[in-house]
Amino acid sequence: MIKTHRLKVEYSEEKEPNLCDSTGKEAAIRKAVITPGEKCFPLGYEGFPPPHLSYRYPKSSPEILENITKELASNAALYYQTLHLMNKMNLKPPFEIRQKTDLTPPIAPEEMHRASLSEEESELESDTEPDFVRLKMDPPSSKERLPLTNVSNVHPRKSGRIGDDPLEEQRKSMPHGYEESFFLYRKEHNRAAVGDDNPFDLLSDEVLLHILKWLPKKTLLSCGQVNRRFNRVTKDETLWQRLDLSNRSLQCNGLIEVLSRGVVVFRLAQTCIADPIPDNYLEFPQGIKVQFLDLSMCTISKPTLRELLANCRALVKLSLENVPLDGGICAEIAENRQLESLNLTMCSGIDVDGMHAMAKALTKLLSLNVSWTNLGLETVQQLVKNLTPQIMHLNIAGCRSTLNDGDVAVLIKRCPKLVALDLSDCTLLTDGAIKILCKSRQIEYLSLSRCYNIPVSSYLNLSELKTLRFLDLFGLVSDQVLDTLKHSLAKVGINKYYHSSVARPTVGTKRTSIWGFRTRD
Known part of the structure; x- marks a missing residue:
């Protein structure tokens, strides 16, 4: 019986075979042997020692503490290991200045006698020995860990002088090789200056x-x-001088943000602009700098369009093709006194007051397209009587029952600078309109397609119009009559343009340009 463990011994005869293979490998033999250190409980800095062990060290005394201090001063490795241990146990750092107190507890005579008897004894005693009364230590003042930079021999760059460092003397006396063993490596991040x-x-x-x-x-x-x-x-x-947002869906606040960046050439053809929420909440920036605005076939509500045009006062060219209008929108268009080109093809809602306001106010207008707008009789009269004399390109096609020869006479007399005139599908015109047109001095392009009340022979009188260069007569004459006209009007190109380009923003192959200005990058 050894320490409460019973040993069992069995007898074996020599004749019986040996169960242990003597020819086994040395590695197998080493594996079978268990060293006493492996059986011991692994001791570390954390936790308490096993309960079956009792440490028979003597209690602290001034002499013992003095000897420990001398060893710490002479052995740098022991000093650093002690600091690491204090850091591990969350003890107070020893670098602070404390009040001098006598930490040595009084020792009873029997304790002194017991300590003297245990000097030559082993560290490990049996469980039958009386438990040693351990010294009660004060708990740490805070749960914060001791900074490793205070424990190790790594000093910051902005440290004091060497003589002021309390660890400098110990570092100098450190034996060669210990410095690398107990050096705390840190990767220092160099913070660059701002900028x-x-x-x-x-x-x-x-x-x-x-x-x-x-x-x-x-x-x-x-x-x-x-x-x-x-x-x-x-x-x-x-x-942001030019921008192309055609064929897109755009929120009203997005439109406001784009306009606030000073866009000058803005293309919004076939764009769907959503109504604001709430409907009456619109805050377009003041003084919008847009000069070339293309809203052809754009889906936009009348209040939003009216508010947009109310903040645009620098428009030079504007296209609202196939966009519903009203009197208020026409009045806002009329406020752009610098407007030179206006495309209102297939627009609805143009009344007498709106046409009167635009014709009177837009004195610098050079190109106007109001074809297929279903203008009434009074609206057409307001147009021909108040249109600016500076107009050069005019398209009023589609006035089937509202435009007559008298209106053409007033128009030719008021606008002597007309260069291009499109009167297609004005079915009330007669041969008298041809005689009136021959009095013009500068017309170079004339379109009379599908004017069925004009006799074919009357077109031969256009030879008197010396400035005429192109004539469109689609849907009127046969091929034989067309050859006769080509022979009589040798210097005139007949049926060269299928579509009118008056005030149109995009013409020909330049699909991403409006009025000659590129909109895409």
Whole structure:
């Protein structure tokens, strides 16, 4: 019986075979042997020792503490290990100045006698020995861990002088090799000064603008999310002079944001602009700088369009093809006194007051297209009587029962600078209109397609119009009569243009340009 464990011994005869293979490998033999250290409980800095062990160290005394201090001063490795242990146990750091107190507890005579008897005894005693009364230690003042930089020999860059460092003397006396064993390695992050890590801070806003002007609008929006400076620079007016948002769905607040960036050439053909929420909440920026606005076949409500045009006072060319209008919208159009080109093809809602306001106010108008707008008789009369004499290109096709020879006479007399005139599908015109047109001095293009009340022979009188260069007569004459007209009007090109280009923003193959200005990057 050894320490409560019973040992069993069995007898074996020599004749019986040996169960242990003597020819086994040395690795197998080593594996079978268990060292006493492996059976021991692994001791560390955490937790309490096993209950079956009792430490028979003597209690602390001034002499013992003095000896420990000397060992700490002479052995740098022991000193650093002690600091690590204190850090591990969350004890108070020893670097602070404390009040001097006698930490040595009084020792009873029997305790002194017991300590003297245990000096030569083993560290491990049996469980029958009386338990040793451990010294009660004060708990740490805080649960914060001791910074490793205070324990290790790693010092910050901005440290004091070498003589002021309490660990410098111990570091000098450290034996060679211990420094690397107990050195705490840290990767120091060098913080660069503000602005040194951003090369764009070396560039002025003007240089950034010259770089950003080569980027498309979608990339500009992404660049504006980098930082505040990029957001400010990308919103500069020079980067948003022209913009194409055709064939898209656009929220009203998005339209307001785009207009606030100073767009000058703006294409919104076939774009669907949603109504604001609530309906009466519209805040377009004051002084919109748009000069060329294409809203052809755009889906937009009348209140939104009226509010948009109410803030546009610098329009030079405007297209509202196939967009519903009313008197208020026509009045807002009339406020753009610098307007030179106006396309109202297939627009509905143009009344007498609206036409009167536009014809009277737009004195600088050069091109006007009001074809197929279902103009009434009084509306047509307001147009021909008040239209500016500066007009050069006019298309009033589709006035089937409202435009007559008298209106043509008033028009030719009031507008002597007419160069292109389209009177197609005006079925009330007669051969008298041909005689009136021959009195014009500058007409180069004339369209009389599907004017069925004009005799075919009357077209031969157009030879008196010396300035005429092109004549369209679609749906009127046969091929034989057409050959006769070509022979009589040798210098005139007949039926060369299938569609009218008066005041149209996009003509020919330039599908992304409006009135000759490119809208895409």
